[in-house]
Amino acid sequence: MIDTILKVARRLAADVYTDTEEKRSDYRTLTAATEDYFNPGRSPSTCRHCGAPLLWVTTTSGAKAPLDAVAIQGMDANGEARRIYLSHFSTCPHADALRDEKKAAAAARPESGKSKSAQ
Ligand SMILES: [Zn+2]
Numbered sequence: 001m002i003d004t005i006l007k008v009a010r011r012l013a014a015d016v017y018t019d020t021e022e023k024r025s026d027y028r029t030l031t032a033a034t035e036d037y038f039n040p041g042r043s044p045s046t047c048r049h050c051g052a053p054l055l056w057v058t059t060t061s062g063a064k065a066p067l068d069a070v071a072i073q074g075m076d077a078n079g080e081a082r083r084i085y086l087s088h089f090s091t092c093p094h095a096d097a098l099r100d101e102k103k104a105a106a107a108a109r110p111e112s113g114k115s116k117s118a119q
Contacts, residue, residue, distance in 0.1 A: 004033045045069075049094035055085060065089075066098075 008030045017023040032044070045054045045066075053069035066088040074084040089095050 001033060001037050005030065005037060008033070047088060047092055047094075047098075049097055050092050052088065052092065054088055 008026045011017075011026055012023070012030060015023075017026075035044075045056060046052060047054055047066065054066045055069045056064050057067055059065050067085040068088050068091055069085075071083040071085050074082050076082050089098055092098055
């Protein structure tokens, strides 16, 4: 990742381009790679079923979970405004298909469901 960032940043800094579209392409590559590098797990992603933009988080059990990238405004117990990201499983119109995929992926992993408590 950092290799891509450095390579493209050097090309842009040296302005080696004869083609404007090539320069734009490198700029898009740099923007995406930098975003992914500094915000791991927040790279642009969309639901393959409904097309909604997603964020990915890792749960305390180590599983990856999709969240709606568009936050809603909520209030905590102290009355303070908070941004809340809902699980995409609760908002996707095709949530059943998502759950089936998740179950199939978990079944395909031999160590799934077992805690990693080896001492
Ligand atoms: Zn969806």
